[in-house]
Every structure is written in C-alpha cells, then in structure tokens.
Amino acid sequence: xxxxxxxxxxxxxxxxxxxxxxxxxxxxxxxxxxxxxxxxxxxxxxxxxxxxxxxxxxxxxxxxxxxxxxxxxxxxxxxxxxxxxxxxxxxxxxxxxxxxxxxxxxxxxxxxxxxxxxxxxxxxxxxxxxxxxxxxxxxxxxxxxxxxxxxxxxxxxxxxxxxxxxxxxxxxxxxxxxxxxxxxxxxxxxxxxxxxxxxxxxxxxxxxxxxxxxxxxxxxxxxxxxxxxxxxxxxxxxxxxxxxxxxxxxxxxxxxxxxxxxxxxxxxxxxxxxxxxxxxxxxxxxxxxxxxxxxxxxxxxxxxxxxxxxxxxxxxxxxxxxxxxxxxxxxxxxxxxxxxxxxxxx
Numbered sequence: 001x002x003x004x005x006x007x008x009x010x011x012x013x014x015x016x017x018x019x020x021x022x023x024x025x026x027x028x029x030x031x032x033x034x035x036x037x038x039x040x041x042x043x044x045x046x047x048x049x050x051x052x053x054x055x056x057x058x059x060x061x062x063x064x065x066x067x068x069x070x071x072x073x074x075x076x077x078x079x080x081x082x083x084x085x086x087x088x089x090x091x092x093x094x095x096x097x098x099x100x101x102x103x104x105x106x107x108x109x110x111x112x113x114x115x116x117x118x119x120x121x122x123x124x125x126x127x128x129x130x131x132x133x134x135x136x137x138x139x140x141x142x143x144x145x146x147x148x149x150x151x152x153x154x155x156x157x158x159x160x161x162x163x164x165x166x167x168x169x170x171x172x173x174x175x176x177x178x179x180x181x182x183x184x185x186x187x188x189x190x191x192x193x194x195x196x197x198x199x200x201x202x203x204x205x206x207x208x209x210x211x212x213x214x215x216x217x218x219x220x221x222x223x224x225x226x227x228x229x230x231x232x233x234x235x236x237x238x239x240x241x242x243x244x245x246x247x248x249x250x251x252x253x254x255x256x257x258x259x260x261x262x263x264x265x266x267x268x269x270x271x272x273x274x275x276x277x278x279x280x281x282x283x284x285x286x287x288x289x290x291x292x293x294x295x296x297x298x299x300x301x302x303x304x305x306x307x308x309x310x311x312x313x314x315x316x317x318x319x320x321x322x323x324x325x326x327x328x329x330x331x332x333x334x335x336x337x338x339x340x341x342x343x344x345x346x
Contacts, residue, residue, distance in 0.1 A: 008062045013159055019078040027122045030081040040089040056096040059086055064098055070163055076111060077123050084126050087135050097137035173222045182215045
C-alpha cells in the first residue's frame with residue numbers, strides 16, 4: 001500500500017483543513033464537510049479481500065496520526081471525527097480496528113478530559129462510542145515489527161498549517177499574574193521608601209534596582225509577541241496562496257528540473273568505474289550492473305540448527321554402536337572361556 005499513502009494523506013489533510021476553517025469543533029460542521037466531499041466513497045474501489053483489509057488499515061493509521069500532538073485541539077477533534085466515520089464506513093467484515101500504542105493512550109485520555117472540561121461533549125461522546133464498540137487495538141509499539149527485516153524509516157512530515165503555535169508566554173503572563181505582580185511592585189516601592197534615610201516621599205534613586213514601569217512593559221511585550229505571531233501565520237497563508245498561482249507553478253517546475261539534473265549528475269558520477277593504479281591493476285574494480293538483486297546472493301547463509309548440531313548426534317550414535325559391539329564381543333569371549341575351562345590337577 002505504499003503507492004496510495006500520499007493520496008490518502010492529501011485527502012485527509014484537505015478534509016481537516018476545511019474543518020479548521022470553520023473555527024468550530026461541533027460534529028454537525030464536520031458531518032457537512034464529510035457529506036460534501038463524499039468521503040465515505042474512499043472504500044468503494046474494487047479490491048480483493050486481503051487488499052481491502054490492508055487499505056482500511058492504512059487509511060485508519062493515516063487518520064490516527066492527526067490525533068496526537070503537536071497538532072492543535074481543533075485538528076485533533078477533527079481526527080476523532082474522521083476515525084469514527086472511517087471506522088463505520090469500511091467494508092471489511094469484521095471491521096479493521098484502530099491501532100493504538102499503550103504510550104499514546106494516556107495522551108488520548110488527557111485529550112478527552114480537556115474536551116469535557118471545555119464542555120465539548122460531542123467529542124467525548126464520539127470517543128466513548130469508539131471505546132464501547134471496541135474499535136481500538138492496543139499494541140506495545142505504534143507500528144508492527146518483524147524480526148530480521150530491514151525497513152527504511154520514513155520520517156513523518158508534519159503539516160505546518162495544523163501545528164499548535166507557541167502559547168506559553170500568554171499562559172505564563174496572564175492578567176491575574178500581572179495584577180499580583182503590580183501589587184508586589186507597589187509594596188516593594190513602599191518598603192524601599194520607608195527604609196530610605198531621606199525625609200522626602202520619593203525613594204533614594206541609588207537603590208533603584210528594577211524598572212518602575214515593569215508591569216506595563218511586560219504586558220506590552222506579550223501583546224507584541226501575540227500580534228507578531230498572528231501576522232506571521234497570515235503571511236505564511238498568503239505566501240502559500242501566491243505560490244499556487246502561475247509564478248508558483250513555474251518555480252516548482254524549475255526546482256523539479258534542477259532536482260532531476262542533480263540526480264542525473266549523481267547517477268553518472270557513481271556509475272563511472274574508478275581506474276586502479278598499476279600496482280593494484282589485478283584487483284581493479286568492475287562495474288556492477290546487476291543491481292541489488294545479486295548483492296543479496298553474496299551474503300553468507302546462516303546454517304540451520306540441524307546442520308550445526310548434526311556432528312554431535314553422529315558422535316553419540318557411533319559411541320552407542322561401539323559400546324553395543326564391545327558388550328557383545330565381551331559376552332562372546334566369556335562363553336568361549338567357560339567352554340574351555342580346565343580342572344585343577346593335584
């Protein structure tokens with residue numbers, strides 16, 4: 001199913017992007033987009049039963065990736081709705097389950113609690129509906145592992161449009177915190193004025209260690225950061241829309257041509273045979289055109305357990321045979337000796 005991964009991801013991102021533009025987490029909004037895109041027809045292709053099950057597994061795994069951080073709350077809500085719709089619409093019998101690693105289950109439960117605290121009860125209902133239908137398949141690892149099989153680790157590319165922006169400054173510097181800081185600052189100024197030796201109401205400027213306008217400056221700094229963050233997000237969206245135009249397509253075409261040129265140069269450079277010096281001419285490198293199929297044939301095959309332990313069993317069989325022959329030989333000698341027994345003569 002490697003050939004359809006990119007197409008599945010593109011369809012899921014398009015659906016979640018349209019849901020993000022609604023600026024709502026209600027299920028009826030998601031359902032309207034689902035019906036408009038006719039997303040249930042993703043399973044309508046004619047495939048064999050085995051391929052259909054593999055395809056359903058791939059679709060569910062792609063949608064599940066958007067349920068975990070670092071995506072925003074709205075995108076994660078859309079991922080819950082998307083998993084619910086895909087699980088109900090799949091044509092496999094029995095239905096293919098959603099693979100969930102144990103380390104991610106705590107994150108999902110925390111996300112459910114956040115939805116309940118924010119009174120988004122439709123999110124909690126959909127998630128509990130999936131749990132009651134036993135739609136989750138709990139595993140130790142996010143992906144299945146196979147012994148002695150080498151796989152290329154493809155790094156997960158995150159959609160920057162769906163990522164949660166840094167909101168830590170706004171959380172730390174809240175209005176309650178600013179009010180408390182203003183009270184502390186006022187009390188500090190009063191204590192400093194009372195401890196000053198001067199009789200005037202103004203404190204001694206030589207012991208002034210902090211800014212007088214600390215609270216307003218801190219508040220304005222946080223506001224400036226928030227405005228800059230919003231402007232940067234809108235600027236990135238405008239750049240993306242601009243690149244989708246004619247000039248954007250021409251730039252993409254030029255970059256693809258440049259990438260193809262670099263790939264051809266690399267292939268030519270690696271295909272050239274390095275000429276060995278005269279002293280090592282007998283060990284000159286030959287050009288390998290067979291490809292990776294013949295490289296695997298040169299690997300040393302590991303002997304089986306029977307081949308590695310056959311010499312031990314053969315020795316045991318030989319020893320047993322030898323012992324049996326020796327015992328029979330001794331018994332034969334004893335019988336011959338008894339027959340030739342001589343009486344003692346006085």
